[in-house]
Amino acid sequence: MQYIDEFRDPGKAAALVAAINDTVKKLAIDRDRPLHIMEVCGGHTHAIFRYGIANMLPPEIEFVHGPGCPVCVLPMGRVDDCIAIAETPSVIFTTFGDAMRVPGSKKSLLQAKADGADIRMVYSPLDALELARKNPDREVVFFGLGFETTMPSTALTVLQAEAEGTYNFSLFCNHITIPATLRAILDEPDLRLDGFLGPGHVSMVIGTKIYDFIPADYKRPLVVSGFEPLDVLHSVWRVVQQIAEGRAEVENQYGRVVPRDGNPAALAAIEKVFEDREFFEWRGLGSIERSGVRMRNVYARFDAERKFATPSLKVADPLDCQCGEVLKGILKPRQCRVFGKACTPQTPLGALMVSSEGACAAYYQYGDLEGLRCQSAADAA
């Protein structure tokens, strides 16, 4: 397939792996633990597993799967709020497919749908707006979810609804932002990260300048990466190269999509519709300052949080769940005490098991061959 196969060339992959190996072998002389590279974005996690990238790399490199799956970091209290809105008579609740299985404290949207709530899967917020136009006697709520990648499209949909006067459309805003979260992770006292693969499509919107604090304040390299397997390998090579040369810089591997200043039109739409929340609650990570946005007052009539009564309760994560440690890279998914036992994709306890981009679901689905090999060796002994 044109423009796809070029980025999956096995010959080029082998050359990159050899180059990474060379550099890492030189580094390993004065290291007593593997290099921990965090891929921030769930899309990268997915690519790493889908193409078997982790087991092409030398054991001196370990991926730590970051918080960049917006479905995974959604706290249970917000899911409960979704369900309360969805179960309001007259409401058509619309959502991206991923969010259907995220567990709330009592049920998921999928279960609420089975119980009779009118919940529909859409592929774009514009589909929700279209539903609102077609059902003027119903309230159509769109579950706005995601990082800066999806923010512009929801912002523009709200602006469109306002322009045409479709007032039975509203947004339940759960958008979150990447930079504040990265800072929170970097401030962790038990941080074990040596470098980052930066998110590609978030950066397409916000640009790369915004990450300058990472090398400046924390002396860690970050390479913004594309999502094709060669992109990921190339970015790993660039991170390793920086470490070998003693550099810590922001580099842009995904130059074909990401401009340094981001996308001004998208940023303007975000700025117009949204403002920072003082705090936003993340599953596993707790409350993070200025890490989420809400709708500005002028768009109050499109704000589902103001239109509908929601319980808005903070619900603690299940006690046994170690999503937080996994998100921070302290534990591998397999090391969590409930992984594959109480927590499986059929019955997810933690959200990392829900979305295909969640680290735990990826481990479960595509497997960690290296880990499995170790495990079967241990079992045999």
Place this chain on the structure above:
Amino acid sequence: MTKQEPATALRPQRKMRDGINVAKVSLAHGGGGKAMRDLIDDVFISVFDNPSLAPLEDQARFALSDLMRHGDRLAFTSDSFVIDPLEFPGGDIGKLAVCGTVNDLAVGGAKPLYLSCSVIIEEGVEIALLRKIAHSMAKAAAAAGVAIVTGDTKVVTKGACDKLFINTAGIGIIGEGLDLGVHRAEPGDAILVNGALGDHGAAILAARGDLRLTSSIESDCAPVNGLIDRLIEACPNVKFIRDATRGGIASVLNELAEASAVGIEIAECATPLRVEVKGLCEILGLDPLYLANEGKIVAVVPGAQAESARAAMAEHPLGEGAAIIGHVTHGPAGRVVMRTHFGGKRIVDMLVGEQLPRIC
């Protein structure tokens, strides 16, 4: 596809009733009275036209001696069809209902002979649509060489079902000496498919319309009994055949690995996929290994016969894209691994629930 000899008849002809001249099905058509008999006669019996069905008893009857001409064991299966949309590129619910049950018989090594057809119709469905679907069933049955010999019709109130549900059950006869089983795979066996994977799943996704994608992908819905005849003829030691319907080949391979307590390794670059299906999967973040097929089989044969099995399938119109996609390994038992084209390896696990499109 070669038209096979229709199954044999048993009973005398019955006088047909009046045709129906309303546009839509109403509850009256399910009432058990004249309206129902007219609907059944006009829409179904007239096109399924075969002597077993015509007497309209409560059951079809077969002479055991006729059945035993084909082999020594009876195979019996049932499947329900609730697909949305009812019509899609490459087929409709009627064709699907016939092919699905024919294929479930054929993959066990049985020669499919007789089918039942039970329909549950939501009131308000257009008679013209029913006719079209009944025609399509008759055509598929003729292509597969089976007869639809008994059935049932129910009409339910609006909202009690989604337009039309069809259940077909089927019986077939397994030839002497054939022993196909999911527990029979052994290390060294080869794994084959008869062509490009995922067409049905991709066609249905595109046809649902909520993606606003136009595509040229057609469902692969087809009766594979002729193809399987060819395969068994060329490779009598074939160990296992399964049609890779819901859950795609990933589910079939996992069931096989588990039941036979073996490992399976397939190669991404050997796995046939249409470029359109690949493209749709790229856009939606879906994995083609999990997409449904309705005319594709997974077959396991001893390694030494892999090439002759492939060549035999490739001679049949439904096997033009036949390929050896992998082999059975010593294990770990139950694990299916794919060697990616990119050079890595990954586990291909069972799918949990439905594949949901990713958001970003």
